[in-house]
Amino acid sequence: MKRLVLLLSATLIISLLALAGAAQKSARKSAASGPPKSATDVITAGGVMSHIKVLASDEYEGRGPGTRENPSRPVWPVTTV
Numbered sequence: 001m002k003r004l005v006l007l008l009s010a011t012l013i014i015s016l017l018a019l020a021g022a023a024q025k026s027a028r029k030s031a032a033s034g035p036p037k038s039a040t041d042v043i044t045a046g047g048v049m050s051h052i053k054v055l056a057s058d059e060y061e062g063r064g065p066g067t068r069e070n071p072s073r074p075v076w077p078v079t080t081v
Helices: 002-032 037-042 045-055
Strands: none
8 A cells, every 4th residue: 555655656746747847848948939029020129219218308307216206297108108
């Protein structure tokens, strides 16, 4: 009886390790493939640069992270993101 329990436990542990290894291999393979094609079609260097220029403009007064906002500053529309 003890031998059967030991054999079943070993089989279960080996099966779980094999499944975990297969899941990690699959995750690495999908991460290496890069962003989806639709994202690379929509996000362009020019588009990102235009957003950076607006956010870095004098209208926003060079406000850094953690600094208080100016109530008269322009509001970045959430719909553009």
